[in-house]
Amino acid sequence: xxxxxxxxxxxxxxxxxxxxxxxxxxxxxxxxxxxxxxxxxxxxxxxxxxxxxxxxxxxxxxxxxxxxxxxxxxxxxxxxxxxxxxxxxxxxxxxxxxxxxxxxxxxxxxxxxxxxxxxxxxxxxxxxxxxxxxxxxxxxxxxxxxxxxxxxxxxxxxxxxxxxxxxxxxxxxxxxxxxxxxxxxxxxxxxxxxxxxxxxxxxxxxxxxxxxxxxxxxxxxxxxxxxxxxxxxxxxxxxxxxxxxxxxxxxxxxxxxx
Numbered sequence: 649x650x651x652x653x654x655x656x657x658x659x660x661x662x663x664x665x666x667x668x669x670x671x672x673x674x675x676x677x678x679x680x681x682x683x684x685x686x687x688x689x690x691x692x693x694x695x696x697x698x699x700x701x702x703x704x705x706x707x708x709x710x711x712x713x714x715x716x717x718x719x720x721x722x723x724x725x726x727x728x729x730x731x732x733x734x735x736x737x738x739x740x741x742x743x744x745x746x747x748x749x750x751x752x753x754x755x756x757x758x759x760x761x762x763x764x765x766x767x768x769x770x771x772x773x774x775x776x777x778x779x780x781x782x783x784x785x786x787x788x789x790x791x792x793x794x795x796x797x798x799x800x801x802x803x804x805x806x807x808x809x810x811x812x813x814x815x816x817x818x819x820x821x822x823x824x825x826x827x828x829x830x831x832x833x834x835x836x837x838x839x840x841x842x843x844x845x846x847x848x849x850x851x852x853x854x855x856x857x858x859x860x861x862x863x864x865x866x867x868x869x870x871x872x873x874x875x876x877x878x879x880x881x882x883x884x885x886x887x888x889x890x891x892x893x894x895x896x897x898x899x900x901x902x903x904x905x906x
Contacts, residue, residue: 685850685869687903689868690849690869691791691848692792692842692845692848693791693851693852694844694867695793695816696853696854696858697794697796697798698798698854699853699855700854701775701812702778702806702812703771703775703877704854704876704878705878705880708877709768714767716731718757719757719758719759722758722759734756734757744828747797748823748828749799749823751799765802765805769808772806772810774810775873775875775893776878777893777894777897779815787904788904791818792816792817793818793842794812794816794819795820795822796821797822797829798821800823820838822834825838829862832864835867846866849868849869850867850868850871851870851871852873853872853873854874854876856885871889872887873891874890875891875892
């Protein structure tokens with residue numbers, strides 16, 4: 649009976665600790681999953697664009713606020729009704745190309761999405777140390793590619809604002825393959841076209857679903873960006889990840905010196 653009581657008490661204590669641990673965002677933020685990239689084993693670095701290299705605040709402001717007020721001013725429909733319709737439509741297409749297709753949403757809202765997005769172009773900016781990170785990669789025999797779900801016209805809009813194209817070796821939109829990054833067919837098409845060995849590849853993104861897809865596709869190092877929107881606090885999680893590229897730059901600089 650005494651042994652049973654001790655075991656029961658230990659189990660209850662352990663259960664309380666686990667519950668407290670998983671409910672504590674402070675613990676998660678102070679103790680992110682550690683990781684170390686051996687750059688000597690890497691041939692390709694694949695990077696998401698929005699929320700990874702560029703501040704997600706621009707896109708969040710447009711899709712969560714700006715577009716609803718624009719449509720409301722044009723049609724007279726209350727903003728909350730527009731937002732409800734939009735969120736319901738988003739749920740139907742989550743994880744598909746429609747979610748990211750400006751042509752589809754232009755038809756849905758009845759406005760020119762790209763022209764509307766130009767009104768907030770001043771919010772398009774690099775995330776901290778993104779440019780330094782890309783510059784450091786340029787000094788190594790590592791190919792750097794952007795792999796994004798953004799529609800080609802959105803990519804062009806951003807390239808007109810930030811000097812991103814000159815800092816990488818290529819930009820791939822999932823629209824080229826007809827499937828979003830969440831789908832395994834995207835990764836097969838990407839690996840085949842660019843002769844990428846996933847076992848010698850790093851991929852960075854802010855989307856957990858996309859990161860899961862890359863992981864399932866066999867990508868060696870899958871790194872989550874925990875602070876995609878600079879106007880919001882970093883996200884708590886248990887996947888290996890970074891808030892800022894500055895933690896990776898010293899390792900790259902050491903490689904340059906060797």
